[in-house]
Amino acid sequence: MLPSANLSEKYENPDGETINQCQYCAFCERFACEYDAKATPDVTVIKTAQKSDNFTLRLHSNVTEIIKDEDDDSKVTGVKFTDTVTGEEFIQPAEIVALTSYVFNNYxxxxxxxxxxxxxxxTEEGTLGKNYSYQLHSGATGFFEEKKFNTFMGAGALGMALDDYNGDNFDHTDLDFIHGGLIDQLQMGARPILNNTVKGDTASWGEQFKEESIKYYTQSLSIGGMAGTSPHKNNYLDLSTDYNDIYGKALVQMTFNFHNQDYARFEFLNNRCEEIMTAMGADSVEVKPTPENYDIVPYQFTHNAGGTIMGADPESSVVNNWLQHWDRDNLFAVSAGSYAHMSGYNATLTVGALAYRCAEGIIEYSKSPGRLES
Structure with a gap:
């Protein structure tokens, strides 16, 4: 089974927050829960923190810069942020700064x-922006002429996961790639229009499109393969020299494409997905085409990694295994940017574990400021 933040019954967590029973409303996949039935930070962590006198939630604010200590090059002194409603700029002093704005903005x-x-x-020197990684989403869709499924019902992570072809769980002797990927079948609640599933030879508009959209809404299933891309010396993040944001700061520029290892994993998982869907009894099966190059359109994943990678020394990484920056002792950075490479799974659970690890490091640092030992 897949790990899920949805609850099958009402539950009070150790912090005293109540998480309600999932209603299977089919509007869960990428959205906050109106029933408070999802164990997400807005329901749990933030509510608990707001009960403390040591927490302030500041909305409509955008941090634009980390302020360095002019007298001590091993410290930062706070951040600069802008109120996005009034346009006012503020300085927030801090003894410890934690960056938690995910891969691109942390970078x-x-x-x-x-x-x-x-x-x-x-030159392959420097570490900031290095090892940007992503994922490739392979898969197969089966069309059933007689069978029907309740695809209109779903939850954010309702489904089954197959790990037989993930990591090193299978024999690579005759294969030309390392690692692998997850195969899953999800039922997250197919949203109308966006999730219209029709055969590849169907027109994208008109009477046939409408008829087949209605028919296959409950008579099709998809299996997905998720494989991480390998870090490559030519995949990295840097700052644009041509474009700035509204605050006059350079925008992030991503240089990225797929490489041979990535394509090999994609095609291998594609074939496995096709085999599984055929065995499920689909009357016809279509597999995803192999992409020639990376393209942001259509949407693929929000599973980005790298750019602020974690490691054992400052020569090859940006932060240590406490997520503490090598150059500034009181600066921490938490996100999947810490990953040296992407895996065959979503980034979320490991990021959560790293956040706990970082929190422990911050507590230790607050007791005894300085470089934390691994």
Whole structure:
């Protein structure tokens, strides 16, 4: 089974927060829960923190820069942020700064604040922006002429996962790639229009499209294969020299494409998905085409990784295994940017584990400031 934040019955967690029973409303996949039936931070962590006198939630605010200590090059002194409603700029002093704005913005804040050495693909020196990784989503869709499924019902992570072809769980002797990927069959609640599933030779509009959209809404199933891309010296993040954001800060520029290992995993998982869907009795099966190059359209994943990678020394990484920045002792960065490479799973659970690890590090640092030991 897949790990899920949805609850099958009402539950009070150790912090005293109540999480309600899932209603299977089919509007869960990428959305907050109106029933408070999802164990997400807005229902659990933030509500608990708001009961404390040591927490302030500041909405409509955008941090634009990390402020370095002019007298101590091993420290930062806070952040600069802008109120996005009034346009006012503020300085927030801090004894400890934790970046938690995920891969791209964590990278950007470090880069525009000139903290760390930018990775150079020509010399392969520097670490900031290095090892940007992503995922490839292969899969197969089966069309059933007689069988029907309740695909209109679902929850955010309702489904089954097959790990037989993930990581090193299978024999690679005759294969030309390392690692592997997850195969899953999900029922997250097919949203109308966006999830219209029709055969590949169907027109994208008109009477046939409407008829087949209605028919196959409950008479099709898809199996997905999720494989991480390998880190490559030519895949990295840096700052644009041509474009700035509304605050005058350089935008993040991503240089990325798929490589041979990535394509090999994609095609291998595609074939496995086709075999499984055929065995399920589909009357016809269509597999995903192999992409020629990376393209942001259509949407694929929000599973980004790398750019602020974690490691054992400052020569090859940005943060240590406490997520503490090598150059600034009181600066921490939490996200999948810490990953040296992407895996065959979503990034979320490991990011959660790293957040706990980082929190422990921050507590230790607050007791005894300095470089934390691994």
């Amino acid at each position: 950007k804040l470090l880069a525009v604040s000139d903290i760390g050495e930018q990775y150079d693909p020509e």
